[in-house]
Amino acid sequence: MSIKPLAMRDAFLERIWREMAEDNKIFFTCADFGSPVLDKIRADFPDRFVNVGIAEQNLINVSAGLALEGYTVFAYAIAPFITMRCYEQIRVSLALLSEVRPMNVNLIGVGAGYSYVVSGPTHQCYEDITLMRALPNFQVLSPADHVTAAKFFDACVDTCGPKYLRFDAQVLPVIYENEAPNTSKGFHVHKRGDNTCLIATGYMLHTALKAAEALADEGLQVGVVDLFDLARFSADELYDTLKPYAGIVSLEEGFRGRGGLDSMLFEFIARRNLDAKMLNVGVEGAYHFELGTRTELHEKVGIGPQAVLNSVRAFATSLSK
């Protein structure tokens, strides 16, 4: 039986709501941002829910204070606002302070990449991977479907420390139909290929899988990896996974060449002396105001299904290994 797709936030918040009944140390904070499941949290646990208003700086500091008092805190807002509006609060009161004091604060950002399709670049988010992975002590979790998002809840409760979860705002098709991925090593291998491996995060995993399927029909086998833990993936296991490949393609719904997934993989390849060429799929470093469907917008900035198919085909066929 197939699983009905859900919004990542609803799947994740459902788990929080259930656990709040069992664990009175869970506190939920938000910056005036809702969801149907959030209504249940507000109604059932009014003593452990606060809406700070449209005030993300205070959201972070209040969450830090609650964590210092022993609460496991989930702080919830729109992705660009919960990362960039309050970046110094995140740096000082979470990344830095958690160096010396145990604190479990989980930032839930909704609206990764272009997922607020018609809301324009203020609500879209192309910089968060770069910014959040720059902070020591932070885990950066980037699921591609609601099954993975819900699975992250266990790690959020079990692992003390600041974390950033970048959720899509749309309901995405379910990728992990049969079983949630094992999140312990930080990535999941969907498919092995001949000379090229696609490494995608978030929404772009869907694009990568489609491209791989289309290329397979053409007789070209490319590997696909879902990299959902962008800070604490198992470097050794990723090395073993990537070692056979002559070409690696990064796919992210974020700016290209500005410190995101592509930069992370460049560093990884260089540090581990992998003999592989890279192709980077990401948004060219500019803001765009055009309206269109998500696919149309993606095609305009070079990360759409057709653009990816063409660029990966050209890249893979150019490799000799």
Next chain:
Amino acid sequence: MTNSPMDLRVKADWVWRETLAIHRRAPETRLASSLSSIEIFVALYYGGVLRFNPSNPRDESRDRCIISKGHGSICMYPILADLGYFPMDELQHVCESGSFLGGIPDPVIPGYETVNGSLGHGLGVATGMALGLKRKASNQSVFVVAGDGELHEGANWEAIMFATQYKLDNLHLIVDNNSISMLGYTDDIVSHGDLGTRLSSFGWDCLEVQGHDVFAVQAALQQQKTKLDGKPKALIAKTLKGHGVPGLENAPLSHIINPKPELIDSLLEKTK
């Protein structure tokens, strides 16, 4: 713990001398803003206001003291050493390699709760702590010492509104109102107007005191601490930046002026 009137004044004078002596050895420390807050900290720590436990700085039963104006709290070094948080000898090594006592205090120092090198974060974090304590049904209070210049940071006002909304009467903001930030008088930069009236209009219980009268500070804090009326508390302590140091006291650029070592030596000699 000392508590008698004479002891409090004597203690404040001792802290003043020790703070000067630290700055004499470590001129990287911010002297002027550390001299304006002495009586506030002496009242808190020696005046029977704060509950604390030097042998277990994170004791659950402690009142939380958030020193938001981190740079302007070098006077806390002798206080914490005197109370037994760390050996007195550490005061000889401020800003030296290997010391944990830096030019700006960090929470690696026993007795410091949070990161306060960057201004304007203490009150928000304290607000979360105060809410957490309420929800845990703990009767501990949270005290925040902030500068008036620091209140230019907008995040403070997010926290001020929030504290009113959540009736955090266990939250105490003490403003070291020395009226000077780095480049001059705050009234000439961006004025807070009548800060007491302003905070009152936000729903806070507000008192104003002469901030170098340690007994007045102590009395105001004790009065506010027992007042559980649903209102967060603010104590505006009118102070002088560089208090007691000629040329530094109330000088608009006192934040970045270092008095000459000879002047410090003569002041220490005179007040022996």
